Amino acid sequence: MPTAVPHGVGLDPAATNMALLVVLLPFVAFVLLAVVVPLRRRGQAAGAVSIAAIAVAFLAALFSWFVWKGDAHVQTWAWIPADEGPTATVGVLLDPLSNAMLVLVTLVSLLVQIYSLAYLRDERAPSLGRYYTYQSLFAFSMLGLVLSPSFIQMFVFWELVGLCSYLLIGYWYERPSAARAAVKAFWITKLGDLGFVIGIVMLWAATGTFEFHALFALAQEHALAIEGLGTIMLLIYLGAVGKSAQFPLHVWLPDAMEGPAPVSALIHAATMVTAGVFMVTRAQPLFVLVPDVLVLIGWVGAFTALLAATLACVESDIKRVLAYSTVSQLGYMMAAVGAGAPDAGFLHLLTHGLFKALLFLGAGAVIHAVGTNDIFRMGGLFRAMPQTGVVFIVGTLALAGLPPLAGFFSKEAVLAGVWDSGMTWPFLMLALTVLLTAFYMFRVVFLTFFGRVPATGHPHEPSWTMRGPLWVLAALTVLVGIRLAAGSVGGRHGPGWLAPLSVAAALGGIALAWAAYQRGAVDPGRLAATFPLSVIDVLARRRYGLDGLYAGLYRGFILGLSRLIGWIDRYLVDGVLNFVSASTLRGGDLLRRIQSGHAQDYVYGVAFGVLLLLVWSQWWAR
Amino acid sequence: MSLNAYLTLAALVFAIGLFGVLTRRNAIGILLGIELMLNAVNINLVAFARFHGDLRGLVFTLFTIAITVAEVAVGLAIVIVIFRVRRTVEADRLDLLRG
Numbered sequence: 001m002p003t004a005v006p007h008g009v010g011l012d013p014a015a016t017n018m019a020l021l022v023v024l025l026p027f028v029a030f031v032l033l034a035v036v037v038p039l040r041r042r043g044q045a046a047g048a049v050s051i052a053a054i055a056v057a058f059l060a061a062l063f064s065w066f067v068w069k070g071d072a073h074v075q076t077w078a079w080i081p082a083d084e085g086p087t088a089t090v091g092v093l094l095d096p097l098s099n100a101m102l103v104l105v106t107l108v109s110l111l112v113q114i115y116s117l118a119y120l121r122d123e124r125a126p127s128l129g130r131y132y133t134y135q136s137l138f139a140f141s142m143l144g145l146v147l148s149p150s151f152i153q154m155f156v157f158w159e160l161v162g163l164c165s166y167l168l169i170g171y172w173y174e175r176p177s178a179a180r181a182a183v184k185a186f187w188i189t190k191l192g193d194l195g196f197v198i199g200i201v202m203l204w205a206a207t208g209t210f211e212f213h214a215l216f217a218l219a220q221e222h223a224l225a226i227e228g229l230g231t232i233m234l235l236i237y238l239g240a241v242g243k244s245a246q247f248p249l250h251v252w253l254p255d256a257m258e259g260p261a262p263v264s265a266l267i268h269a270a271t272m273v274t275a276g277v278f279m280v281t282r283a284q285p286l287f288v289l290v291p292d293v294l295v296l297i298g299w300v301g302a303f304t305a306l307l308a309a310t311l312a313c314v315e316s317d318i319k320r321v322l323a324y325s326t327v328s329q330l331g332y333m334m335a336a337v338g339a340g341a342p343d344a345g346f347l348h349l350l351t352h353g354l355f356k357a358l359l360f361l362g363a364g365a366v367i368h369a370v371g372t373n374d375i376f377r378m379g380g381l382f383r384a385m386p387q388t389g390v391v392f393i394v395g396t397l398a399l400a401g402l403p404p405l406a407g408f409f410s411k412e413a414v415l416a417g418v419w420d421s422g423m424t425w426p427f428l429m430l431a432l433t434v435l436l437t438a439f440y441m442f443r444v445v446f447l448t449f450f451g452r453v454p455a456t457g458h459p460h461e462p463s464w465t466m467r468g469p470l471w472v473l474a475a476l477t478v479l480v481g482i483r484l485a486a487g488s489v490g491g492r493h494g495p496g497w498l499a500p501l502s503v504a505a506a507l508g509g510i511a512l513a514w515a516a517y518q519r520g521a522v523d524p525g526r527l528a529a530t531f532p533l534s535v536i537d538v539l540a541r542r543r544y545g546l547d548g549l550y551a552g553l554y555r556g557f558i559l560g561l562s563r564l565i566g567w568i569d570r571y572l573v574d575g576v577l578n579f580v581s582a583s584t585l586r587g588g589d590l591l592r593r594i595q596s597g598h599a600q601d602y603v604y605g606v607a608f609g610v611l612l613l614l615v616w617s618q619w620w621a622r
Numbered sequence: 623m624s625l626n627a628y629l630t631l632a633a634l635v636f637a638i639g640l641f642g643v644l645t646r647r648n649a650i651g652i653l654l655g656i657e658l659m660l661n662a663v664n665i666n667l668v669a670f671a672r673f674h675g676d677l678r679g680l681v682f683t684l685f686t687i688a689i690t691v692a693e694v695a696v697g698l699a700i701v702i703v704i705f706r707v708r709r710t711v712e713a714d715r716l717d718l719l720r721g
Contacts, residue, residue: 595719595720596717596720597716597717597718597719597720598713598714598716598717599713599716600643600644600645600652600713603643603644604644607640607644
């Protein structure tokens with residue numbers, strides 16, 4: 001039964017039912033594939049079911065976007081009953097934020113699933129069926145997450161997408177590195193989720209509700225002056241740190257590249273990793289109550305952006321470069337949210353979802369063609385696969401932030417938002433990152449598509465199943481850019497010198513990459529050896545020791561703790577049990593000796609007992 | 623003679639019977655001890671019947687004697703069977719129920 005509609009929110013059953021349709025279609029596909037084993041083992045057929053479901057979901061999401069673009073509709077059902085109203089509810093919250101995410105998630109899911117048909121063509125059929133089962137589960141979980149009207153529902157789906165991420169990173173689980181990467185991603189994001197769930201429960205203990213609308217109403221009435229709200233919001237933010245790969249929990253995302261390229265495009269670039277940004281954006285009315293936490297979010301975001309950009313500059317694995325670039329762009333989004341410009345951050349989330357998915361799928365096509373991830377073993381691929389080259393360069397230009405592509409406008413909005421909030425140092429870090437972004441992306445482009453041709457294999461253009469999604473994403477990157485150039489959306493321009501500055505920084509980065517890797521005018525090795533850069537170079541090649549630190553902490557702390565617990569279990573817990581059982585055995589052994597088997601002994605016992613009773617009754621019992 | 627004398631005699635016979643049951647090694651000796659204990663009870667019953675002028679004690683005694691006969695018959699039969707199987711009636715050697 002639907003519960004009362006929160007104040008100030010519309011309830012249009014048509015809108016919420018449409019949202020429910022979007023979220024339930026992939027779920028139906030998942031259940032179908034999970035339960036009907038013969039279908040799953042057919043592979044391609046399973047893919048067709050999954051793609052059909054997500055395609056209809058995409059159309060429904062698009063319809064909902066055009067019809068209910070500006071409104072907010074919410075419908076909830078009681079979930080955990082209690083005496084005075086339900087403790088927790090489930091439902092859908094359809095507003096511009098979730099509506100935009102619906103379109104993005106279903107669109108990228110659809111394209112990625114189509115692309116995967118060709119990319120994973122050589123997989124065994126049952127294995128491919130398993131892939132599509134996970135894909136459907138992921139689509140359902142991610143859609144449920146963005147539609148969540150309460151923290152508790154969001155947390156449930158938050159964990160579900162984490163599970164899907166784990167399953168899909170470890171899709172090739174026979175490879176030890178993939179299995180390890182899956183476990184690492186799971187562990188590190190769990191670290192953040194721990195903070196998230198503690199924060200949610202603390203917030204609930206203080207206010208008695210999980211509902212966003214109830215919480216926002218309280219915030220608006222200045223009724224949320226809870227002691228320790230700063231701590232609560234910091235803990236909730238910690239969940240976003242893990243999920244959105246912010247420093248210092250960013251180390252799992254590059255390793256997550258062990259999964260297939262389409263998975264990286266969908267989960268680890270366009271959708272799941274942005275869940276943290278989405279959550280902070282969603283809870284923005286709560287975060288503005290604690291400005292200190294917001295400033296921290298901004299600083300951490302900007303620092304993450306810069307740190308990940310330097311890491312990307314020394315990486316030689318094409319997918320890992322893109323992964324660090326994702327971390328860096330997530331830093332941009334977080335910096336914008338922290339600077340009080342969540343609309344800019346969210347815009348960057350949407351455009352980044354498009355062109356980063358494009359880049360990952362393009363990288364997948366390249367890897368598919370040459371059979372290696374190492375950019376130094378590629379080269380001259382533009383001649384062999386010009387279409388892939390063109391779309392990859394479109395994505396790269398968008399990521400570098402050149403007009404009129406989508407990335408330029410959203411990145412400028414982020415920079416303007418950070419500048420307007422007066423956070424000078426984060427702004428400078430982000431501006432420097434613009435240059436580095438252009439540099440490392442064009443480093444990849446020059447090394448991969450131009451330059452010397454190594455003598456490996458016969459690279460060829462991929463099939464249309466793979467090229468189609470690439471072209472769609474490239475076209476969208478351009479179209480969204482043109483749409484943004486026409487104005488209205490975003491609405492944040494900052495000071496007049498900002499756009500020329502960011503374009504100049506991007507062009508500078510491109511020129512540097514061209515000089516170093518195409519023209520050969522600058523020797524990258526010698527450039528990296530000059531003083532201030534050499535320190536960063538050495539540190540970045542060691543990943544700032546963070547991976548080692550985590551590995552050491554894991555070994556020292558987790559394994560140490562496990563040994564301690566093992567010792568307690570073996571010697572204290574087992575000890576008590578062993579003592580009890582051993583003494584029972586010994587006691588029984590001793591006592592059985594009185595059972596002599598001689599009837600006379602028993603009679604003697606009886607007679608003696610009677611005698612005792614007699615004596616007792618004569619002298620003591622009166 | 624007073625009632626106490628009869629009761630003392632009965633207690634004495636009972637104690638002798640109990641001593642026999644506890645100490646005899648031979649199964650037949652144990653049965654004899656049990657007979658003595660039962661007869662001590664009979665003496666008690668008859669004595670009380672006599673001194674209280676109540677005939678029910680005598681009736682009880684008759685029952686007891688009859689049952690004792692049956693019990694001895696069953697007991698001796700068991701002893702004979704045990705002897706056939708184990709070739710002994712020594713109570714010390716009959717300890718199959720030892721724990």
